[in-house]
Amino acid sequence: MSVQDDLAAVKRRLQDLEHTVEELERRVGTERAAPQPPEGRAESLVTIPDAPYDRGLWTDADDEGLGARDHHAP
Numbered sequence: 073m074s075v076q077d078d079l080a081a082v083k084r085r086l087q088d089l090e091h092t093v094e095e096l097e098r099r100v101g102t103e104r105a106a107p108q109p110p111e112g113r114a115e116s117l118v119t120i121p122d123a124p125y126d127r128g129l130w131t132d133a134d135d136e137g138l139g140a141r142d143h144h145a146p
Contacts (some may be wrong), residue, residue: 073081
């Protein structure tokens, strides 16, 4: 191939790349403009109270995955 042929091939590939990027930008722009909520999920917000949790909820819980109560990591 001559230098001219190589340059023409590079130019075609760059044009293809530009076209692909423009198409991708159009698709992403369309998806961002109209986000769809995931199916099966509610669109409402959940309020988390500022009050501390009842310590009784945690009486049977492991401590950071170390096992039974009063056992310590080696």
